[in-house]
Amino acid sequence: MILADGARVSGMASLNVNQRGGINGWGGNFRPDEITDDLREAGEGVQLELPYERVGDVTVTGMRKLLATQLLLSLSGHGPAPFS
Template identity: 65%
Template sequence: MTTYSGPATLVLVDGARVAGVASLRTNDRGDLLGWTGSFRPDHVSDELRSATDGLELELPDEGTGKVGVTGMRRLLATQVLLSLVGRGPAPF
């Protein structure tokens, strides 16, 4: 299993960029290949709340990967945590 935890940018379908922190890991068990993780945005918008698929996650070393949002939960009054599933090769 490979992991990444640190700064990331989520690029929405309309091109809007959302800075935040990602925690990602690869799934290397049996036939389960791919990667998953979470993303905690610095700021929450209505566009981000409605985002589901067709998104891209950029890491500081210029690695990028396509992602879908599988869930969202509130952490504090102004913070949310998005659950992500990778689409294709992991960017880390």
């Protein structure tokens, strides 16, 4: 994940394409390897960088604790999905 200020956060993403009622979009979840204050403030202007230099614009739409030391971020993608 690339935050709005250019900081990079490594982690694991689970992404999917939504095709409901003719509306195309994509989104999913991101579990960061490390939690930072900048990550907690993430919202718009965020990008996901996938293997092979594929990048997609996302908005962080939610955040919840999994365990005492883990967060799960909900994402909504903008533009073409970088994984299809």
